[in-house]
Amino acid sequence: MFEFPLWLQDYQIDDEIFGEAYEATLPPQRAWLKKTIAQVYGINSPEAPSKTWNVNTWRGGFETEVSTAPLAWTVLLLDEKSVSPVRILAALVPALAAGVKNILAIYSGEGDISQSVLAGFELAGQEDVVHLPQNKVKELLDHLMRSGVDGAILDLRVSHVLLPCGPCVRYWRAPEISSISICKEEDSPDMDVLSFVHPDVEFVEVDEDSLEDAQSDAAVVPAEIVGDALMNYNIVLAHGQEGCWLWNGFNSSFFKRESVALAVAE
Known part of the structure; x- marks a missing residue:
């Protein structure tokens, strides 16, 4: 043993x-x-x-x-x-x-x-x-x-x-995760939660049109555009999952x- x-x-x-x-x-x-x-x-x-x-x-x-x-x-x-x-x-x-x-x-x-x-x-x-x-x-x-x-x-x-x-x-x-692209809608995602779980990361605000141009290590996006985000990012979190990781x-x-x-x- x-x-x-x-x-x-x-x-x-x-x-x-x-x-x-x-x-x-x-x-x-x-x-x-x-x-x-x-x-x-x-x-x-x-x-x-x-x-x-x-x-x-x-x-x-x-x-x-x-x-x-x-x-x-x-x-x-x-x-x-x-x-x-x-x-x-x-x-x-x-x-x-x-x-x-x-x-x-x-x-x-x-x-x-x-x-x-x-x-x-x-x-x-x-x-x-x-x-x-x-x-x-x-x-x-x-x-x-x-x-x-x-x-x-x-x-x-x-x-x-x-x-x-x-x-x-x-x-x-x-x-290395140094930046995360954030695509917002209304009150989502919760930025306080993101700051807690990733205190060492720069958050880059993007919209649906500029999402693919951002040079970030991961993305947080509305659920309806997760498929599009997966074309450009290895790790994508839908709104409601912003405080988690995989x-x-x-x-x-x-x-x-x-x-x-x-x-x-x-």
């Missing part, structure tokens, strides 16, 4: 700090975090079995047997500029849905971790969150590389820091180890 090193307990963020962060996040804000957790979890099919074994018989008298199982561990790397709770949750929740048992969030930035991010972890049930100096981050990652146990690193830091690599480790770096092309399959066997058909 894989376990993270015991010395990490010395760097665990106290329950009191989690509690303060939760109380500092207003109920309507927490509701958006809960909605993101529920939707991303639902998309990643949590009802599916954590382990599978499929046998296929092919023409020519042979079989392939494929088994899948969750990776043993996942770490999320955060720094002081990792401040969007929904973008972090959209990376964390697929690992939870995949059934990864050992998940650790590592904050290695200056100052304290964002209270909204901590509130999101609290709502997702992610209790293992540590604040590590850079030398301890390297020590931990070196240990994980040497362990030979399959795992994943989710890099949500803004700063680019070289990481050790190993044959059993998968690496995903969150795409990473395009990233899901629970990233956290599954697959083994394949070639056999003679019986």
Whole structure:
């Protein structure tokens, strides 16, 4: 059974700090975090079995047997500029849905971790969150590389820091989101909500005609023009979903180890 090193307990963020962060996040804000957790979890099919074994018989008298199982561990790397709770949750929740048992969030930035991010972890049930100096981050990652146990690193830091690599480790770096196009109608979308979930992003106001000319990383649009927006953006949120997030092309399959066997058909 894989376990993270015991010395990490010395760097665990106290329950009191989690509690303060939760109380500092207003109920309507927490509701958006809960909605993101529920939707991303639902998309990643949590009802599916954590382990599978499929046998296929092919023409020519042979079989392939494929088994899948969750990776043993996942770490999320955060720094002081990792401040969007929904973008972090959209990376964390697929690992939870995949059934990864050992998940650790590592904050290695200056100052304290964002209270909204901590509130999101609290709502997702992610209790293992540590604040590590850079030398301890390297020590931990070196240990994980040497362990030979399959795992994943989710890099949500803004700063680019070289990481050790190993044959059993998968690496995903969150795409940069620095601007979001906003197409408004009446009182939608809620800009206060957008500012809460993306405090690090520039919002660019556009209309339906100028939407395709904006050079933003995502778009928030009325539901009736979602199809048009998808022609120009990889991530589109309809009005009513502005406080949520979903990473395009990233899901629970990233956290599954697959083994394949070639056999003679019986």
